[in-house]
Amino acid sequence: ASSTNTTGTGVGVLGDTKTLNMTQSGSSYYLQDNTRAQGGIFTYDAANRQRLAGTLWTSPDNLLNSTYDGAAVDAHYFAGLTFDYYKNVFNRNSYDNKGGALKSSVHYGRNYNNAFWNGTQMVYGDGDGTTFIPLSGGIDVVAHELTHAVTETSSNLTYQNESGALNEAISDIFGTLIEFYNNKNPDYEIGEDIYTPKIAGDALRSMSNPTKYGDPDNYANRYTGTSDNGGVHTNSGIINKAAYLIAQGGTAYGVTVTGIGNDKLAQIFYRANTVYLTASSTFSQARAACVKAASDLFGTSSAEVTTVNKAFDGVGIK
Ligand SMILES: O=C(O)[C@H](CCc1ccccc1)CC1(C(=O)N[C@@H](Cc2c[nH]c3ccccc23)C(=O)O)CCCC1
Ligand SMILES: [Ca+2]
Numbered sequence: 001a002s003s004t005n006t007t008g009t010g011v012g013v014l015g016d017t018k019t020l021n022m023t024q025s026g027s028s029y030y031l032q033d034n035t036r037a038q039g040g041i042f043t044y045d046a047a048n049r050q051r052l053a054g055t056l057w058t059s060p061d062n063l064l065n066s067t068y069d070g071a072a073v074d075a076h077y078f079a080g081l082t083f084d085y086y087k088n089v090f091n092r093n094s095y096d097n098k099g100g101a102l103k104s105s106v107h108y109g110r111n112y113n114n115a116f117w118n119g120t121q122m123v124y125g126d127g128d129g130t131t132f133i134p135l136s137g138g139i140d141v142v143a144h145e146l147t148h149a150v151t152e153t154s155s156n157l158t159y160q161n162e163s164g165a166l167n168e169a170i171s172d173i174f175g176t177l178i179e180f181y182n183n184k185n186p187d188y189e190i191g192e193d194i195y196t197p198k199i200a201g202d203a204l205r206s207m208s209n210p211t212k213y214g215d216p217d218n219y220a221n222r223y224t225g226t227s228d229n230g231g232v233h234t235n236s237g238i239i240n241k242a243a244y245l246i247a248q249g250g251t252a253y254g255v256t257v258t259g260i261g262n263d264k265l266a267q268i269f270y271r272a273n274t275v276y277l278t279a280s281s282t283f284s285q286a287r288a289a290c291v292k293a294a295s296d297l298f299g300t301s302s303a304e305v306t307t308v309n310k311a312f313d314g315v316g317i318k
C-alpha cells in the first residue's frame, strides 16, 4: 500500500499537546515527517534495549497520548522545530545542508540517564525518574544533539580538550537559541525541563553563570585533566559565558560588555562554525573566528566586533 502524509496529535513528556507530521499506510500510522528534509524525519522506538535504531514508531491511530508515547512525541516534534530553525534562520537544509534524513531513537536502554548523537542519529534515554525524565522532553537537549550533527558537517571540531569544549558550547548555544526560537520559558540554562523532576529551578549547566554548577567561567580556571575527553562539558562553560555576554551583556572579571542580542549571537557563531573554525581550533582561535565573523557581518569597527572582543576578554581568552 502506498503511504500518505498526514498529521497526528501527541502529548509530550511534560503533558503538553502538539501536532505531529506523520505518514499513514494501511491501518498504521508512523512517526515519519516527509514535509521538511528531503530525506525525511524519523523517530524510532528502541524499546528499552541498546540496539539502534529500533523500530520506526508505529501506531494504530494518529493520537499519541500515552505516557510511553511522550518521549517519541517530543523527539519528533523538537527535531522538526530544530530543522525549521536552521532552514528559516540560516537557510540550512537539514543538519548536512543537503536535506539529510534526521533520525531519533527514544526509550534507549533501561533508566538511561543521558542522550547522544552517535554520528548517525540522535538517541534519548528515559532517565531513572529521579535524575532525569525522558531527555527528549527538553527542547534545548534535542537541539543540542542535532547541533552536534551540524558541527560535524561544518567545523567538525574534534571532541576533546579545547576543540571539544568549543563543540560542546556550540551545541549549548544553539540548544538555547532554538529554545528561544520556540519561545516557551526560554532561558540560558541547559536541560532544566528534564533534570531532577523533584527539584525545581536547577539545570545541568548554566550559560549565564557556569560556576552555579561547578563549571568555569574564565580561562584561568579551566579544567586540564583527562576525564570527559578533557572536560568538554566543563570547559564549555567558558565559551558559554562569552556567548551569554555577547547576547545579554554584563560585567565579568572587571570587563563590561554591551549585549547585542540573540540574533546577532546566532549569526556570529553560525558563521564561525561554518566558515572559520576547523577540527583543531583552540579557544584563542575561536575568539579570532568570532571576531572575523562579526567583522564580515557588521564591519571591522562595529559595536558588534567590540562586544565580541570584550566578551572574550571577560572570560580571559586572548
Ligand atoms: O550530547 C552530549 O554532549 C551528551 C552526550 C554524552 C554521551 C556521549 C557519548 C556516549 C554517551 C553519552 C549528552 C548531554 C550532556 O550534556 N551530558 C553530560 C551531562 C550528563 C548527562 N547525564 C549524565 C550522567 C552522568 C554524568 C554526566 C551526565 C555528560 O554526558 O557529561 C547533552 C545535553 C544533555 C545530555
Ligand atoms: Ca527553559
Ligand SMILES: [Ca+2]
Binding pocket: 140, 176, 179, 186, 187, 188, 189, 190, 191, 192
Ligand atoms: Ca534551557
Ligand SMILES: [Ca+2]
Binding pocket: 192, 195, 196, 197, 198, 199, 200, 201, 202, 203
Ligand atoms: Ca529539576
Ligand SMILES: [Zn+2]
Binding pocket: 144, 148, 168, 171
Ligand atoms: Zn554535547
